[in-house]
Amino acid sequence: MRRLAVLLAVILGGALHAGAWAAAPMAAKAAPIKGDQCVECHKTEAKTSHAFHGECNSCHVNAGDHAKAHEAREKAKGPNKPPKVVATKPESADCLACHESDKRRMHFAIAEHNKAGVQCRDCHGNHTPKVKALNAGMEKGGKTTALCATCHQDVLAKFSMTSHHPVKEGGATCTGCHDPHASKQATLGAATAQCTSCHQAMRGPHAFEHPPAAEDCKNCHDPHGTPNKKLLTAAQPMQCLQCHSVAGNRHGQGGLVNNTQRITGAVLRDCASCHGTIHGSSADQHLRF
């Protein structure tokens, strides 16, 4: 096994080195910014464009017309200057012309963001990042979370509820659960896979399954935040009582066989305190241990 590990590391390292050597001449060929005419005015943008975006008109498809019009206006004298031509911003289709084969974007056409009219440029600042600086209160959350929060204010508010995933605190991120390029219509795998990709201990397989937990975690939990403990959509006991009747036997104060005896708060306050393996059990049909 040790030999295998060393071999794997050597191959990996070797491949990387080989790739770097192969890459070097190509890197030398590529010119940083070819749109010299653009740079005359857009000095800041020229300095901050990213890889392979040196050709201004590869994204701003009418940049040539924009430049010509600008030049004509500069030369023109008198009141009858030719009209301005505003350089277009890249549409998602322009970006996807290069990025569609990327595994995360090959279905962007049917992604929720695309359907909602969100363009690539709305999140990705090719010249400068969309979120430049964070206030002290959002430092732990990070820039990606801050970016998502600019639109999803209703979700951001949930992260201030009593029980929430620690996103603002730096323990989780929006993109840790959500792929902003993906489509719900194109998900593969188990319905619970998204949650159990971090919470594997809950996934079993369990000999005794709790059906709502086996079907969809959201049957009981709201992952963003709730006023209740454990991210429950409703507090116990009503969370459980919506599906389950409570038997007098074992749950009633006297343990008698009738359904009118008193069942006190000690039983009602926390069903999972006794039914502790609520997501599934290895040995108990009542999910108690």
Next chain:
Amino acid sequence: MNSKTQMKVMVLAVAGAFGAPLHAAEGAVFTGEATAKLYSFDYFKGAGTNSTQFLERYNYQQGMGGDQRGGSYLDLDLSIVGRNAQRNVFELERQGFGAHNHRGTVKANSDTLGFSGYYTNFRSATGGLSFRYNPNAVAGGTDPTYVNANSGYVALFNNDSPGQTLYKIDRTTYGLGLALKPLLFGNSLAAAINYDGYKRDGNRFASYVTGGGDITGAITTRWRGFDLPIDERMNRYTVSLNGAPGGFNLGYEGSIEKFDNKARNFGMADFASATFLLSAGGRTRPLHFVPDSTLVSNNFRFAKNYGSTAVAAGYGLSILEADSFAQIQQTNGYNTGKITTNSAYLNVTSNAVAGVGLEGFVKYNNRDNDSTFPAVGLLNAAANQQLGVRIDKIRSLNYGISATFRPTALKSTVTAGWKREDKDRNLTWSTAAAGGSIQPQRSLYKDNTVSDELYVNWIARPMPGVILRVIPSYVWANETGMVTEPEKAFNLKTKLSYAAANGMLVSGYYNHKENKNANNAFFNNIAASVATTSITQDLDKTQEAAGISLNLPVSEWINTHASLSWMQDDFASYYLSSDRRRFEPGVGNATTLNFLTRDRSTYKIDTYVLNLGGDWQVSDELRWNGGYTWSRSKGNVASGLVLSELPTIDGTISSAVHSLNLGVDYQLKKNVKLKASYVYDYNKDDSYAALTGGYHTLMMGVGFGF
């Protein structure tokens, strides 16, 4: 591969991988900043002398001397960027917010290769907000009047780890990625190899109850809890391939994910000799057994444009298998735990019709439970008081169509669509004699779900900078398989935003979500010869949310923002009881179980969140920032009979969190920046005063640029 070997592979791979991008980065300019930080913190009030409970769930701090309540510690932020004319060829970032909250990333890129790595560490207190490890000390937590032989479960709580009050879990995640870019393969293929893993260790308090027949001691020893160690590892290896031969976009992703539970397994017998006596059956009971498991996934995706029509399709197969079994499972021949999921989708979008965008989709998911069944003595449909229901298979089919128009009025985009969900469950119910097992008539879990949904998605841009979104939908179901599924649902999402040329952004939203399900009934009798009566569960759940937000740049140097959100959860369902448990025979009639509607309980919680903040670039050297967040939740989690029984701490939610933060950056010299921040958090709980606590911290740092 054991953990040491994996670590060696990682170290060697990192060492090997670093050289290449750094070589490619020759000629790159490196810039960076290292910020040394000194924190001083103090927790006050809280549940005890050593715990603030609520705040430590999300912000677990520890000083250099190990003190959790107050102290100081050093930390370091680091940011290095190597950049050539084309790209960032190297990025390294490390951020720290204490010994138990820090993270780091590294990236390196060339034309042909990309390397990435990350780690995070986050500790959370897990003592529980409801003090489950000490319910005897909570008013209403236990009830000494429970003394009958068939109850007694909550007369007393028995803590088998009484000296332990500190519960915490660390989650440390880490990963490496290697991307082989298209240029490496002549732009015909892209590939990636990724490793992701985590280590989760610590402890939590676990509770359980013994069965009535499992115990031979006094009845007040049934409800128990203990300090359960957590020691988990997850390692996932993923290979991705993407290519575009002949205009087809093809993708493959395969992964192997191994989950190992390395913590000690406990059984009831571990505590038997010390505090209570167990029957022979009880001695074999495992406690909170978590199996090792392996998930193997293979996903194939396809996309192709045919003129104005685009097709997207995919198929996935995932197999989850248990790799370890509890002793009692092995004894009874339960040796296979296996869930197989097949899933597929097909999506077609077309602009072939002028002015109309058409879309249709089909999505299929099939979950097969291939685990051992039956395992006589453990899991057996033919035995009394055994399995209530086993999920053999869940098969779902979702499909729908939609059309998108772009009417000129208000520069609108309108999508109108219909979709259907058809879910079919194969369930095995106990075949034991009626009255000796849960029968389907006594369960609200059903075989089928069939629902339809109509929706409209309207986006309007009536004037520059203004966007209006209105998305109503209505769901109606012919059959529901679970109470939580809507029989009827009305959803509405709206948002209006305005972005001005000067950078001002103002927006407001209102969301309404209403689910009803009255399609649920228990039946008293399951024998056809006996007149049956039913009792109905009727669920009504409404969630509303509204908010306004304003981002206002007061000047070129001052930005401010403010937002106010309101959320309301309103839920009602019946509180039902029965004379015995659903698998037990009824009184005087072997087939009858008597249900009773005790009350209709409502749950209604309002939450408000106010957020204010801003930043002020006073000069080129000096920047101030600050913010204040207030969130308030208030309401009752039940009403009537249920609320009257619950202790206040569980029946009423009344809490507020105040969070104030101030920050300042000062550029002392060209390469030296001073930083300071102050954070104050205060959680006030009016229902459960012990959860009230506060925290404040002061950070002073010096950043050195290079």
